[in-house]
Structures are given as C-alpha cells and as structure tokens.
Amino acid sequence: MQKRLTLLGSTGSIGDSTLDVVARHPQRFSVYALTAHRNGDKLVEQCLRFAPEVAVVGDAATAAQVEKKLREAGCRTIVTYGPQALVDVSKSDGCDTVVAAIVGAAGLAPTLAAARAGKRILLANKEALVMSGDIFMDAVHDHGAVLLPVDSEHNAIFQCLPLDAAQHGGVSKIVLTASGGPFRTREPATLVDVTPEEACKHPNWSMGRKISVDSATMMNKGLEVIEAHYLFDLPGERIEVLIHPQSTIHSMVSYADGSVLAQLGNPDMRTPIAHALAFPDRVDSGVAQLDLTQVATLTFEKPDYQRFPCLALAMKALAEGGVASATLNAANEVAVEAFLNRRIGFMAIAQTVDAVLNALGNTSASSLDVVLEADAAARRAAHTLIDSLPVPA
Numbered sequence: 001m002q003k004r005l006t007l008l009g010s011t012g013s014i015g016d017s018t019l020d021v022v023a024r025h026p027q028r029f030s031v032y033a034l035t036a037h038r039n040g041d042k043l044v045e046q047c048l049r050f051a052p053e054v055a056v057v058g059d060a061a062t063a064a065q066v067e068k069k070l071r072e073a074g075c076r077t078i079v080t081y082g083p084q085a086l087v088d089v090s091k092s093d094g095c096d097t098v099v100a101a102i103v104g105a106a107g108l109a110p111t112l113a114a115a116r117a118g119k120r121i122l123l124a125n126k127e128a129l130v131m132s133g134d135i136f137m138d139a140v141h142d143h144g145a146v147l148l149p150v151d152s153e154h155n156a157i158f159q160c161l162p163l164d165a166a167q168h169g170g171v172s173k174i175v176l177t178a179s180g181g182p183f184r185t186r187e188p189a190t191l192v193d194v195t196p197e198e199a200c201k202h203p204n205w206s207m208g209r210k211i212s213v214d215s216a217t218m219m220n221k222g223l224e225v226i227e228a229h230y231l232f233d234l235p236g237e238r239i240e241v242l243i244h245p246q247s248t249i250h251s252m253v254s255y256a257d258g259s260v261l262a263q264l265g266n267p268d269m270r271t272p273i274a275h276a277l278a279f280p281d282r283v284d285s286g287v288a289q290l291d292l293t294q295v296a297t298l299t300f301e302k303p304d305y306q307r308f309p310c311l312a313l314a315m316k317a318l319a320e321g322g323v324a325s326a327t328l329n330a331a332n333e334v335a336v337e338a339f340l341n342r343r344i345g346f347m348a349i350a351q352t353v354d355a356v357l358n359a360l361g362n363t364s365a366s367s368l369d370v371v372l373e374a375d376a377a378a379r380r381a382a383h384t385l386i387d388s389l390p391v392p393a
C-alpha cells in the first residue's frame with residue numbers, strides 16, 4: 001500500500017534527501033504535508049513538484065507569500081502556519097507516516113503528536129528523545145506508534161539488532177561510530193579561533209548548520225548516545241563511542257558470543273532514509289554501492305574528552321537523568337546559534353553548556369510541562385551568560 005507522508009522540515013538537509021528518495025518511488029510514497037519555517041521559496045518549489053494537500057510555515061507573512069505564489073502557479077495546496085499547524089499535520093488522518101526532520105526543540109511537539117496518533121515515525125529529530133525520552137517512548141508504546149531511526153548511527157544499529165526485542169538479551173554493547181568532525185586533529189590551542197564556516201565544513205557528511213557545529217564539538221555524538229539509550233533501552237555504560245574518520249561503518253552491535261555486526265555504506269543520508277521509508281523492504285536510494293577498495297583503510301580511535309568537552313557533558317547529563325539532558329540540549333541550541341551569529345567563540349559553546357548545567361538544578365522529568373520549563377530556564381540562563389561574554393575579536 002502506498003505510504004502517505006507528512007515531512008516535517010522538508011526544506012532542510014534531511015528534507016531534501018527524503019524527497020529525493022520519495023521522487024524515485026512514486027508508486028510507494030506520496031506526500032500529504034510539507035513543512036518549513038522561513039524558507040518559503042524553497043517550500044513553494046517543493047509544493048509545485050510534490051503537490052501536497054497541506055504546507056506549513058512558521059508565520060503568517062511567510063504563509064501569505066507562499067500561498068500567493070502557489071495560487072499564481074495554479075497549485076491548490078492549503079497553506080497554514082505556526083506550531084499548532086505542525087501538530088495538526090502530524091496527527092492528521094491524511095498521513096500514515098511522519099518524517100521528523102525539524103531541527104531542534106521545535107520538533108518535539110509535532111513528533112510527540114505523531115506518536116500519540118499512532119503514526120509510523122521516521123525519526124531524524126533527536127531532540128524529541130534527548131529532551132523527553134521516557135515520555136516520548138511511553139507515547140510510542142501506549143499508542144501503537146512505530147519508531148524507525150533515521151539518524152545514520154541509530155539506523156545502522158537498528159539494522160544490526162534482532163527484530164524481536166525479546167532477543168536483545170544477547171547484546172553486550174552498541175558502538176556508535178563518529179567521524180570526529182573537522183577538528184579531530186587540529187591543534188587544540190587554535191580551536192578558540194574556529195569560524196562558523198570552518199565548523200560547518202564537515203569532512204564526510206553534508207548537513208544543516210546546527211548539526212554540523214554539533215559534529216564539530218562532538219555534542220552531536222553525545223546527543224546520539226542519549227538518543228540510543230532511549231531507542232534501544234540500554235544504559236549509558238553499554239553505549240560506546242568510537243572515532244572512525246572514514247564514516248564507512250555507521251555503527252556496530254557487539255554480542256555476548258564475541259560477534260560484532262556492523263552496517264557499512266557510503267556516507268549519504270539517503271541510505272538510512274530509504275531503509276526507514278521502505279522498511280522492511282529495500283529500495284533504491286540513489287546512493288552508489290560501497291567500493292571498499294576505494295576506502296581501502298578503516299581506522300578507529302578512542303574519543304578525546306579534553307578536546308571534545310561537549311561529548312563528556314552529554315554523557316554526564318545522561319548519567320544524571322531527570323531534566324539534565326533537556327537542559328543540556330537547550331543551552332547548546334542557544335550557544336550554537338550565538339556561535340553561528342559570531343556572538344561567542346567556538347570554545348564558549350561547551351563553557352556555556354557546562355555553566356548552565358551547573359547553575360540549574362536537576363529534577364525528575366515527570367511531565368512534559370516540567371521538561372518544557374527546564375528547556376525555557378536553560379535558554380534564559382544561556383542567554384544571560386552569553387550577554388555577559390565579550391564579543392570575539
């Protein structure tokens with residue numbers, strides 16, 4: 001049966017890759033809703049190509065522009081805007097599958113709505129699990145939703161685990177590989193001078209700016225450890241991070257009998273997206289077959305927590321539990337944005353997150369309101385701290 005998609009964050013990097021795969025299989029997939037935040041022009045192009053029933057943007061002015069252009073082009077897509085509109089297209093009967101690819105905390109509410117509506121969720125937005133892992137997983141289980149990981153590492157682990165969770169007892173640990181980002185070998189003393197352009201230039205992957213900076217600080221890997229903890233129900237001690245600069249092995253599962261299963265492929269998000277879209281079938285993703293003679297060498301090293309303090313902070317937040325990872329995530333979002341706007345230096349990202357975690361107490365993540373309060377408090381604290389810092393030269 002054809003799957004009807006709501007694609008949250010269609011104008012982003014994951015959105016682009018998803019639509020690329022969707023366009024290859026018009027018999028299998030059709031688009032119910034596309035959503036953007038401010039990039040109305042790109043959304044218009046996507047609507048003209050994929051003819052969704054609904055398009056969502058962030059505000060009324062962008063919605064009016066998008067609607068005008070669509071009508072001029074003879075396209076009848078309904079245009080709506082705002083956070084509630086994102087929730088509406090995620091739980092609508094018009095779709096059975098929701099691709100969660102909004103960046104940041106803004107993705108939580110619509111992804112949770114999809115879980116509560118029992119949808120098949122293709123999860124790229126890791127913030128939903130980082131902020132409210134237990135609440136989100138409870139919603140998935142209580143409402144019969146199906147969660148398929150799109151993040152390449154989690155998708156790799158999903159592919160290497162037995163489908164029947166009852167057989168997970170033989171798993172001794174999972175190993176998340178990490179490229180180490182653009183600064184794996186850069187002289188540590190020069191990291192203070194890193195520019196947004198340098199931080200966004202990932203050696204292997206092409207991604208949005210926020211996740212690119214997170215890859216450079218390795219906060220991304222820390223968020224992925226938290227995501228893996230909830231997705232695969234494993235304690236932090238059984239989730240290992242291994243630097244693998246070639247990004248050929250996307251992650252591994254170690255079993256009690258000494259076996260290690262790994263998933264390999266070229267670093268292109270269309271592979272995990274196609275896997276999750278078509279699961280349990282396999283379809284063409286447009287990605288070239290892996291040629292191991294071209295890769296030739298696969299290397300591995302342990303992460304350097306001195307060089308990448310954000311990774312250590314995320315591990316600590318996971319160990320502490322409660323709202324600590326929501327606080328970490330919110331402080332990091334504010335700090336990364338300030339870095340991208342050249343308001344703070346690269347090393348001040350970790351310093352801001354650390355200071356906010358220390359300044360705010362931890363409490364049990366007992367409800368979504370508590371989590372959202374922690375998120376808001378962390379944002380306020382991060383802004384106050386950043387305002388007190390000098391602008392980098």
Ligand SMILES: NC(=O)c1ccc[n+]([C@@H]2O[C@H](COP(=O)([O-])OP(=O)(O)OC[C@H]3O[C@@H](n4cnc5c(N)ncnc54)[C@H](OP(=O)(O)O)[C@@H]3O)[C@@H](O)[C@H]2O)c1
Nearest residue numbers: 009011012013014036037038039102103106124125207208
């Ligand atoms: N890129 C990757 O390879 C990759 C891999 C694994 C996981 N992920 C995860 O996937 C998510 C998306 O990453 P990305 O790289 O695709 O990001 P991106 O390129 O920055 O795209 C983000 C998308 O979210 C929309 N958006 C931004 N702020 C929003 C808001 N406040 N409300 C509603 N929509 C908003 C953007 O709309 P506009 O274009 O209009 O701003 C865009 O469509 C992130 O959580 C990331 O961690 C990404």
